[in-house]
Amino acid sequence: MKPYRGTRRKNSYRPAVIIVLLALVLSYFTINNSFGIRLVFTSVFYPFQAAGQYIVKGVVGIPTGIISLRGLSLENKELKTRLLTSSAKLALFEELVNENVRLRQALDFQGSNRYRFKLVAAQVVARGASPYTSLMEVNQGVLSGVKADMPVIVDGGLVGRVVEVSLFSSKVLPITDLKSSVAAVDQQNREFGVIEGFASQHLLAMKYVSSVADIQVGDPIVTSPASKIFPPGIPIGTVVQVKKKDDDLFFDVKIRPAVNFSKLEEVFLIIQ
Numbered sequence: 001m002k003p004y005r006g007t008r009r010k011n012s013y014r015p016a017v018i019i020v021l022l023a024l025v026l027s028y029f030t031i032n033n034s035f036g037i038r039l040v041f042t043s044v045f046y047p048f049q050a051a052g053q054y055i056v057k058g059v060v061g062i063p064t065g066i067i068s069l070r071g072l073s074l075e076n077k078e079l080k081t082r083l084l085t086s087s088a089k090l091a092l093f094e095e096l097v098n099e100n101v102r103l104r105q106a107l108d109f110q111g112s113n114r115y116r117f118k119l120v121a122a123q124v125v126a127r128g129a130s131p132y133t134s135l136m137e138v139n140q141g142v143l144s145g146v147k148a149d150m151p152v153i154v155d156g157g158l159v160g161r162v163v164e165v166s167l168f169s170s171k172v173l174p175i176t177d178l179k180s181s182v183a184a185v186d187q188q189n190r191e192f193g194v195i196e197g198f199a200s201q202h203l204l205a206m207k208y209v210s211s212v213a214d215i216q217v218g219d220p221i222v223t224s225p226a227s228k229i230f231p232p233g234i235p236i237g238t239v240v241q242v243k244k245k246d247d248d249l250f251f252d253v254k255i256r257p258a259v260n261f262s263k264l265e266e267v268f269l270i271i272q
Helices: 014-028 034-111
Strands: 119-127 136-138 151-154 157-165 170-174 181-186 192-197 204-210 220-223 235-243 250-257 266-270
Touching (some): 181 235
Antiparallel strands (some): 119 136, 136 170, 151 157, 192 204, 220 235
């Protein structure tokens, strides 16, 4: 007994092809409408005619769609490039505006500072990253009259002092450095102390303030007349913490600096 084999439908697509071809022929040729034959043929083959035209239009339209999408992609890429370029130019413009404002303020301070010091303007070109190596480098040196131990200030207050000088640049030790010490006084009650760098660059420590001193949170701290390096009266900061244990001889005093050291870009060296 022969095994059953499913019969294959050979040439099953031929009737459909013939019908579509007849439909297309009817689209381009006119036949005699005798006995309504043309009307009958048109009505019978219209669905196949419409389907054939739809397929042809779809196949022809594919390359056009691909080209259109490619054009949109290129245009989108070009617009993104323009946007990035415009953003970069805007950022540069804003930076130039901010720099112009800072330099104008610096020139005003240099020309008519309230301390009436003779000043040399300098830009901060490098700085250390930690309290242990927080030296700042400025772009003024011996050729500009800079010497070691010259005080460094800004409009807001005391920055530090020069500790190393070369022909074209200098190193500045900021008051936030752990190796720095500055004779200071409470401007309200004239209590003396020594300002030193603290583990946090956002705060300073005021040492050797007597436990019987009348020092309060909010008091302004300035350089002391007893200092041999810094002129008196330069703002150092503001008292933010006063603590003491019963058996302590001195207050534990913390100071918030008058200067924002993280944003220093221009400073002034006092020429004495």
